[in-house]
Amino acid sequence: MQEAEKQELNPGIPLPQKQSEEKVQNDLVLVEAALYAAGRPLDLNELCSILKTRSKNKARKLAKTLMQGYASRDSALEILELKDERYVLQLKADLTPFVRKLVNKPLLSAGPLKTLSYIAYRQPVSQKRVIDLRGHHAYGHVKQLKEMSLVASERSGRSSLLKTTEYFADYFGLSHDAATMKRELKHVFEDFSKQEGSESQDG
Numbered sequence: 001m002q003e004a005e006k007q008e009l010n011p012g013i014p015l016p017q018k019q020s021e022e023k024v025q026n027d028l029v030l031v032e033a034a035l036y037a038a039g040r041p042l043d044l045n046e047l048c049s050i051l052k053t054r055s056k057n058k059a060r061k062l063a064k065t066l067m068q069g070y071a072s073r074d075s076a077l078e079i080l081e082l083k084d085e086r087y088v089l090q091l092k093a094d095l096t097p098f099v100r101k102l103v104n105k106p107l108l109s110a111g112p113l114k115t116l117s118y119i120a121y122r123q124p125v126s127q128k129r130v131i132d133l134r135g136h137h138a139y140g141h142v143k144q145l146k147e148m149s150l151v152a153s154e155r156s157g158r159s160s161l162l163k164t165t166e167y168f169a170d171y172f173g174l175s176h177d178a179a180t181m182k183r184e185l186k187h188v189f190e191d192f193s194k195q196e197g198s199e200s201q202d203g
Contacts, residue, residue, distance in 0.1 A: 024062075027051055027058075027062050028062055028065060028066055028069075030050055030051060031047060031050070031051070031059075031062050031063055031066055032066055032089070034046070034047065034050045035066075035079065035087060035088065035089035036089055040088065040167060040170070040171060041082050041086035041087060041088040041167065041170050042086060042087055042088070043084065043085060043086045044056040044059045044060060044063075044085050047059040047062070047063060047087070060085065063079070063081070063087045064081070066079055067079040067080075067081065067087065070089075076091060076092060076095055077089060077090065077091060077092065078090060078091075078092050082170055083166065083176065084166075086170070088170060093173060108144075111137065111141060112141040112144050112145060114134070115130065115134050115138050115141035115142065115145070116141070116145055116150060116151065116164075116168075117185070118130060118133065118134065119145070119151055119162050119163070119164060120164045120168070120181065120182075120185055121182055121185050121186075123162065123163040123164060123178060124161040124162065124163045125161065125162055125163075126156070126159045126160065126161055126162070127142060127153065127159060127160040127161075127162055128159050130142065130162060142162065149165055149167045149168075150164060150165060150167065150168045150171070151163070151164055151165065151168070152164075152165050163178075164181075169181060
């Protein structure tokens with residue numbers, strides 16, 4: 001009877017090994033859930049916090065395993081490894097144009113978005129210049145953009161210089177190099193202007 005009970009508990013896989021595999025699977029699910037819920041890149045420290053571990057090596061292995069899993073299947077989503085070992089779960093870039101019109105909750109309303117666009121294209125730019133151009137309501141825009149980690153400021157004499165963050169570049173799929181980013185933004189603005197003109201003619 002005891003032998004039969006042992007066989008029921010051990011259906012071909014040693015119990016410690018089975019528990020280990022289940023733990024890894026649960027950890028992979030946690031990492032995937034964290035990346036999905038965050039909607040932004042997460043670094044190893046943040047993943048360690050979710051996994052309740054101090055081992056960055058463990059968090060790194062899990063993130064890379066998950067990344068390979070997404071790459072091996074025909075999915076609309078992908079996990080990318082960014083600078084400084086940050087990982088992001090996102091829609092594949094070649095699919096974005098097809099679903100853009102379905103996104104009915106933009107990250108920013110028109111006012112803050114225009115202020116952000118100006119900062120990104122003119123950076124580093126003084127806050128005074130931004131306010132002079134965009135008006136006093138831009139104080140609120142800058143505050144909101146800082147809270148969202150899209151813009152950072154640093155003191156320069158009596159004024160503050162504004163520039164975009166790495167998170168901004170990652171979120172919008174732009175280069176971290178300022179000069180390259182400005183060229184990319186120029187193309188974005190040109191394409192947007194063409195799209196606006198086309199839609200106004202259709203209407």
